[in-house]
Structures are given as C-alpha cells and as structure tokens.
C-alpha cells in the first residue's frame with residue numbers, strides 16, 4: 204500500500220545524458236515542478252535532455268524521510284492490515300508471501316535449470332502502442348504501433364538501433380510514461396492514456412521493479428535504507444522482516460559489507476548493485492532493466508548475470524531488458540529488435556544457446572573464483588613471510604585484512620581478518636551457488652562462510668613451519684582460522 208499518492212506523473216526516463224551539449228540552455232522555471240504531462244513543448248524537450256531516470260518519489264509517490272515513512276508504516280491501520288496478512292500465510296521464507304502462481308515450482312527450485320515457457324500466461328500485453336513527443340512544433344514519433352505479448356517468467360531483450368524506441372517502450376511498460384495511442388495490460392491491470400496516476404503508482408510499487416541507468420539512490424540514506432524504502436512504502440512487512448530482506452538482497456549482490464554506507468561512499472558499480480538490490484527487494488513480478496550491467500566490471504557483471512538468471516529461473520520473475528550488449532541477449536528467451544519506432548523482428552533464442560551461455564557464465568565465474576583463490580594464496584604467502592620475519596621483534600605484525608570477495612578491494616574495511624582464508628558473506632556465496640533462491644526471511648545470526656576448499660587451518664599450516672604454529676602472530680592467525688572453520 205503506497206504511503207501517499209504521487210503529486211505528479213513521473214517524468215520520462217532517458218538513457219543518455221545530453222546535458223553537456225545543452226549546458227548553455229538554462230533550466231526553464233517550470234522544470235522544477237516536475238510535471239511531464241501537460242508541459243509545453245519546450246519544457247518537454249528540456250526535460251528529455253536533462254532527465255536520467257525517475258526519482259523514487261516520481262515512481263512511488265511522495266517519499267518523505269525514512270523516519271516519517273517508518274512512522275506512517277507503523278500506524279495502527281497498517282499494522283492491522285499487516286496482521287491480517289500475517290494470518291494468511293506462514294512466512295518462514297520470503298517465498299511464502301508470494302502469490303501461489305509466483306512461487307517457484309519444485310522442479311525449478313532444485314535444479315536451477317532453464318525452464319521451457321508455456322505461452323499461456325501473458326503478464327505484459329501491448330496493443331498498438333504509439334508514442335509521439337512534442338518537440339517545438341513538431342511531433343517526434345518514437346513508437347509507431349507496437350504490439351507485443353510477454354509471458355510470465357519470460358526474459359525479453361529489447362535490442363536495436365539508436366533512437367529506435369527502446370527507452371520509450373520501457374517507459375511505457377514501466378508506466379512512467381503514457382502512450383499517445385493504444386493500450387496495454389500489465390499484471391492484469393489495463394492501462395490507457397486516461398488511467399489515473401495513483402493507480403499507476405500503486406502498480407509500480409507492488410508489481411514492477413526498475414534497474415535503470417543512473418537511477419539515483421537517495422543520498423541521505425544508507426544502502427540498507429535505500430533498499431528498505433520500497434518495502435516501507437509497500438507497508439506489508441514488519442521492520443525486522445524488511446531489514447532481513449534488505450540485508451539478504453544486498454548480500455545477493457555482494458554488498459553485505461556495505462550496508463551502512465551512503466551512496467557517496469560507494470563506487471559507481473556498487474551503487475548500481477544497490478539499485479539492483481532495491482529493485483528485487485519487493486519481489487516484483489516484472490523487472491525492467493536498462494543495460495543492467497552497464498556500469499559494472501567483468502566480475503560484477505558475471506555476478507549480476509548469475510543473480511538475474513537465478514531470479515528468472517527460480518522465482519519466475521519476468522524481465523524486460525534493454526541492452527546493446529550482444530552477450531547479455533544470449534540469456535533472454537526472446538530478442539525484440541526495434542527500429543524506427545516499430546518492432547523490426549523478433550527472434551527466439553534457441554534453448555541450447557541459452558544453456559551454452561549459462562555454462563559459459565558459470566565457467567567464467569569459476570575461473571574468476573580460481574583467480575581470486577590464487578590471489579588469496581599469494582597474499583597469504585606474503586603475509587606469512589612478513590609475520591615470520593617480524594615474529595622475533597616483539598608484538599609482530601597485525602593480521603592483515605583480506606577482502607577476497609569477487610570484485611572487492613583486497614582491503615575492504617569490515618571484512619574478516621585471517622590471512623589465508625577466502626571469506627565470503629553468506630549472500631556472496633549464494634550468488635555463486637547453482638540454486639540460489641531468495642534467502643529465508645527468518646533472521647539468521649550473522650555468520651561467515653568460507654568457500655569449501657581446504658580448511659583455513661590446513662591452508663595456513665601448509666604455509667608455516669611447524670615450530671611457528673603456536674608462537675606469536677602466526678599462532679594467533681592459525682587459531683583464528685580454526686575458529687572460522689568451526690563456524691562454517
């Protein structure tokens with residue numbers, strides 16, 4: 204249930220920053236009011252070139268401070284509604300709060316294999332969609348009669364020439380822009396040019412997730428609070444459930460150690476991963492993605508692709524993904540090619556091709572993990588060398604902090620401290636497992652996991668002369684390694 208209705212329809216999202224080429228033009232006074240619909244043509248053109256992505260408040264209605272939202276969400280009416288909801292379902296797992304049709308089937312859950320789609324359950328249907336933007340006195344026809352039916356659980360890639368209408372299409376499916384002509388059905392809600400904004404805001408909040416380029420995080424909120432926010436607005440979960448789910452989502456994108464960082468303290472790739480965690484936290488039925496791995500390095504691209512694959516296969520989440528990346532489109536069931544505002548052609552991806560893409564992905568992940576292990580071993584050797592050389596000199600060197608999670612700095616603060624182990628947060632590990640459903644909602648005590656290689660102690664012991672084991676820092680590290688082994 205949204206906390207408050209939106210004050211204005213969201214402004215269309217555009218995938219490119221044109222602001223540099225338009226920097227000479229001052230913002231029109233009206234642009235700050237935020238109204239897309241009903242603006243003058245000059246306003247529209249300005250907004251198009253200024254906007255990167257809709258804000259949280261544009262997507263979900265007015266977003267007050269987190270405290271205010273939490274206060275509102277804990278009001279008695281919400282609590283009552285929530286209690287009624289709690290009675291209906293056992294919530295031992297996140298999945299249990301999903302409607303039955305949305306739960307993963309036994310066969311998918313256990314194997315993580317590619318499921319053959321049964322084309323009988325359309326979740327998004329576009330009927331003769333037209334979109335014409337006003338630019339000065341001219342109309343720009345961005346979409347010219349697009350009809351498309353997307354099945355529940357389908358992964359559709361939208362591909363095509365620049366200016367072909369991909370973003371316009373994504374905006375319309377995301378209900379952040381309305382068609383000029385035509386109508387569409389999303390999750391059983393029929394949307395016409397006259398559909399009320401409150402209806403659209405509720406739909407966005409409850410059914411849709413957005414992974415858009417530069418879809419800004421709220422700078423005054425930590426990563427955890429940003430991820431919690433859509434759940435707070437939805438108002439279905441208790442505070443501890445929200446937190447558990449937000450932590451789990453952040454762990455799934457490998458950011459379990461960045462929970463309390465503000466966006467300004469995160470790298471671009473990390474911010475992108477927070478937006479993905481935020482998008483999946485509410486378990487949307489349809490996830491709209493625009494170049495989801497655009498800002499990420501190879502390792503994080505692999506991580507996110509694997510996560511997306513899991514969500515698609517295990518949770519049966521529907522993806523509509525705009526991309527220019529030929530590699531990414533291999534994971535889609537279908538590729539829709541857009542040109543000049545029309546669907547130029549549609550290509551089914553052969554299941555063997557998708558299977559190959561997945562196998563290649565898993566091989567690459569394994570390769571990267573191997574490299575990480577090699578790096579960790581080399582680091583261990585260096586650390587031990589330092590320790591051994593310094594062990595006669597009193598206190599000796601402090602144990603080194605080694606961040607060995609894929610894509611992380613080798614000295615990420617807050618990561619564990621043992622020299623020889625490859626320590627991962629549970630969520631990090633889940634990202635790489637072959638069957639990684641969304642974790643249970645039951646709060647778990649914080650644990651740390653190691654990759655299932657040789658034990659930490661054995662690894663260390665192999666690198667240390669016997670006589671050093673119980674002395675000074677080397678002994679301390681070994682004991683720590685043993686403690687970690689016991690925790691696993």
Ligand SMILES: Nc1ncnc2c1ncn2[C@@H]1O[C@H](COP(=O)(O)OP(=O)(O)OP(=O)(O)O)[C@@H](O)[C@H]1O
Nearest residue numbers: 218251336338343345364365366367368369370371
């Ligand atoms: N707000 C707007 N005002 C005016 N014209 C627009 C607006 N948004 C898009 N257009 C125009 O509509 C056409 C389709 O644009 P759209 O952004 O949908 O294409 P695209 O396929 O996403 O392109 P790209 O791959 O380059 O991002 C283009 O000619 C573009 O200039």
